Amino acid sequence: MSVVIETKALEKIYSESKFPVHALRGVDLQVHKGEFTAIVGPSGSGKTTLLNIIGGLDRPTKGRISVGGVDIAHLSDNELIEFRQKNIGFVFQSYNLIPVLTAKENVEFIMLLQNRSKEERIRRTESLLNRVGLGDRMDNRPGEMSGGQQQRVAVARALASSPQFILADEPTANLDSKTAGSLLDMMLEMNREEGTTFVFSTHDSRVIRRARRVITLVDGLIDSDEIREQ
Amino acid sequence: MGAISSLLVLSWRNIWRNKRRTAITIASIAFAVFFATILGSIQKGAWDNTVDNVVKFFHGYLQVHKEGYSEDRTINKAFPLTEELLQAGSMDGIDGTAPRLESFALASYKQYTKGALVIGTDPTNEDKMTDLKNRLVEGQYFDKSRDEAMIGEGLAKYLNMGVGDTLVLIGQGYHGANAAGKYPIVGLLKFGSPELNKRMVYLPLSTAQYLYSADGLVTSLALIPSSREVAERLEPGLKSKLSEIGYEVEGWQDMIPELVQVRELDTIGAIVITMILYAIIAFGIFGTILMMTAERRYEFGVLVSIGMRRWKLALMVWMEIIFLALIGVLIGFLLSYPVVLYLHHYPITFTGEAAAAFEKFGTEPIMPASLSLSVFVRQVLVVFLVTAVLACYPIININRLKVVEAMRS
Ligand SMILES: Nc1ncnc2c1ncn2[C@@H]1O[C@H](COP(=O)(O)OP(=O)(O)OP(=O)(O)O)[C@@H](O)[C@H]1O
Ligand SMILES: [Mg+2]
Numbered sequence: 001m002s003v004v005i006e007t008k009a010l011e012k013i014y015s016e017s018k019f020p021v022h023a024l025r026g027v028d029l030q031v032h033k034g035e036f037t038a039i040v041g042p043s044g045s046g047k048t049t050l051l052n053i054i055g056g057l058d059r060p061t062k063g064r065i066s067v068g069g070v071d072i073a074h075l076s077d078n079e080l081i082e083f084r085q086k087n088i089g090f091v092f093q094s095y096n097l098i099p100v101l102t103a104k105e106n107v108e109f110i111m112l113l114q115n116r117s118k119e120e121r122i123r124r125t126e127s128l129l130n131r132v133g134l135g136d137r138m139d140n141r142p143g144e145m146s147g148g149q150q151q152r153v154a155v156a157r158a159l160a161s162s163p164q165f166i167l168a169d170e171p172t173a174n175l176d177s178k179t180a181g182s183l184l185d186m187m188l189e190m191n192r193e194e195g196t197t198f199v200f201s202t203h204d205s206r207v208i209r210r211a212r213r214v215i216t217l218v219d220g221l222i223d224s225d226e227i228r229e230q
Numbered sequence: 231m232g233a234i235s236s237l238l239v240l241s242w243r244n245i246w247r248n249k250r251r252t253a254i255t256i257a258s259i260a261f262a263v264f265f266a267t268i269l270g271s272i273q274k275g276a277w278d279n280t281v282d283n284v285v286k287f288f289h290g291y292l293q294v295h296k297e298g299y300s301e302d303r304t305i306n307k308a309f310p311l312t313e314e315l316l317q318a319g320s321m322d323g324i325d326g327t328a329p330r331l332e333s334f335a336l337a338s339y340k341q342y343t344k345g346a347l348v349i350g351t352d353p354t355n356e357d358k359m360t361d362l363k364n365r366l367v368e369g370q371y372f373d374k375s376r377d378e379a380m381i382g383e384g385l386a387k388y389l390n391m392g393v394g395d396t397l398v399l400i401g402q403g404y405h406g407a408n409a410a411g412k413y414p415i416v417g418l419l420k421f422g423s424p425e426l427n428k429r430m431v432y433l434p435l436s437t438a439q440y441l442y443s444a445d446g447l448v449t450s451l452a453l454i455p456s457s458r459e460v461a462e463r464l465e466p467g468l469k470s471k472l473s474e475i476g477y478e479v480e481g482w483q484d485m486i487p488e489l490v491q492v493r494e495l496d497t498i499g500a501i502v503i504t505m506i507l508y509a510i511i512a513f514g515i516f517g518t519i520l521m522m523t524a525e526r527r528y529e530f531g532v533l534v535s536i537g538m539r540r541w542k543l544a545l546m547v548w549m550e551i552i553f554l555a556l557i558g559v560l561i562g563f564l565l566s567y568p569v570v571l572y573l574h575h576y577p578i579t580f581t582g583e584a585a586a587a588f589e590k591f592g593t594e595p596i597m598p599a600s601l602s603l604s605v606f607v608r609q610v611l612v613v614f615l616v617t618a619v620l621a622c623y624p625i626i627n628i629n630r631l632k633v634v635e636a637m638r639s
Binding site: 052055057058078081082084085086090092095096098099100101109110112113114115157161 | 233236240243244246247528529532533534535536537538539540542633634637
């Protein structure tokens with residue numbers, strides 16, 4: 001399987017505050033196409049920091065990060081924005097969606113940014129929203145949907161851009177465990193049936209149980225990396 | 231939805247997210263436009279009216295004199311009406327000419343005497359140019375074929391004479407000749423300006439030429455333009471053309487420099503008031519912009535994260551602000567237009583002391599609002615300039631936005 005994400009001796013030091021914080025202290029990581037990877041670890045262990053660097057939202061202090069073979073730490077701000085738009089799907093903890101757009105329009109929006117044709121946009125939007133189980137919610141705005149439904153729309157949007165992988169920092173943190181479970185089931189299904197690569201962080205043990213690879217961070221270092229056969 | 235039109239849709243929907251704040255912002259812009267438009271219209275209208283009155287009723291918009299007349303207004307600078315001059319009067323935009331012979335004389339009746347300004351003019355053309363007939367309050371309008379005079383009401387009162395009495399004029403004619411004559415009064419004229427009222431004597435042109443021994447000569451040739459705008463447009467060309475052959479052309483602004491100055495001062499005053507008004511409104515708009523940007527930091531962070539270019543995001547926010555301005559300006563106009571229209575047809579009218587001040591300039595004591603598009607256009611320009619400057623804030627803000635920080639809640 002081809003390598004999608006690769007980091008080498010990745011370090012991140014936050015030095016804006018009085019005491020510099022060594023959030024990542026040399027992370028070596030490879031994520032392959034089609035993996036369903038959970039990043040876990042105690043609060044403050046560096047999960048968000050790692051995901052931000054992998055996603056091209058932040059830059060490492062030292063070490064290398066390449067996504068799809070591109071050394072993204074050396075791209076300019078505008079190149080990075082372009083790169084994220086074409087290569088990475090994002091699902092954040094909450095408030096992912098543009099509140100004034102309907103579910104359909106939110107999914108379509110990312111493809112508008114990519115200048116895709118209208119027919120393709122409409123076709124993909126409808127099939128993706130059906131796929132995440134929201135065929136009957138297409139014309140609702142985020143305010144009219146539950147948290148779980150909003151996260152499903154966010155996943156649909158992330159998929160709509162045809163990214164190399166989807167990055168999700170605690171996508172279930174604001175959901176009750178039942179809803180969290182069904183969101184994860186949906187993501188797993190996408191992973192199994194379409195080979196979509198997911199990298200997400202979580203604290204939720206029931207979510208961790210569903211992951212096929214679990215990377216545990218402790219104090220900015222990989223403590224364990226476990227691949228489970230399912 | 232194309233990429234840019236989708237931004238338009240987004241902007242439009244975004245401004246209605248906080249309906250109350252949007253309503254307040256729009257209302258404040260509308261109020262400023264409403265107020266400034268009415269103020270500007272009245273101000274411009276009042277001055278247009280004053281200038282039209284003063285200039286039209288007495289001086290005419292364009293006057294041709296012999297070179298040097300404007301410094302030394304003497305009858306010795308009289309000139310014959312040559313072909314070349316009359317040609318100037320037949321150019322496009324000039325409806326006709328009114329030749330005049332003006333000088334001073336002592337006017338007397340029985341034991342009373344007073345210095346007077348004598349204007350010899352063609353009765354028909356003069357009326358066409360200055361509506362002189364309308365100023366007649368007693369008697370009848372003078373006839374060019376008879377040696378008769380019309381005088382200001384105030385002069386008649388001073389000399390204690392009336393229609394039917396005979397006025398004696400004594401003065402100095404062309405190049406020192408004696409000037410004396412007796413003229414029956416056929417009509418009394420009323421001028422807004424008391425000064426004119428006490429001094430004006432009108433004679434038919436040929437009568438005046440005979441009185442001053444200036445046969446065939448005039449001191450000024452007024453050109454009658456179809457409008458003030460036309461006069462202002464033709465003025466520079468005429469000036470240079472006629473100066474080559476020994477004449478000077480005075481525009482209305484040359485003839486009444488004091489009035490022009492007062493108008494400028496007054497205009498600056500109104501501009502300052504309007505600027506203060508807009509400055510206050512600008513703070514309000516800025517407040518809205520600040521809140522709009524601050525409370526949407528997370529959202530902006532998400533949009534840049536998923537790959538929206540900053541300039542697109544900035545354009546979206548900029549359009550939101552422009553939408554607010556546009557709606558505000560539109561509502562301001564819709565509200566002010568009926569008021570301006572009303573004040574145009576039913577002008578504010580002054581009485582008492584204020585009226586007297588107007589009359590001193592020889593104008594009616596009314597302030598009709600101007601319907602001129604320029605007043606409206608200026609408001610639009612000011613509002614867009616102000617909002618465009620204010621809109622720089624979110625644009626800068628978005629360009630500096632650090633995604634990770636914006637999204638750390
Ligand atoms: N901008 C920053 N400036 C300074 N220190 C920071 C900054 N961001 C994160 N940190 C610190 O870096 C360390 C790692 O933070 P990070 O957010 O990556 O942890 P996390 O594993 O995501 O924690 P959580 O489970 O609570 O989300 C922490 O000690 C945190 O306080
Ligand atoms: Mg975190």
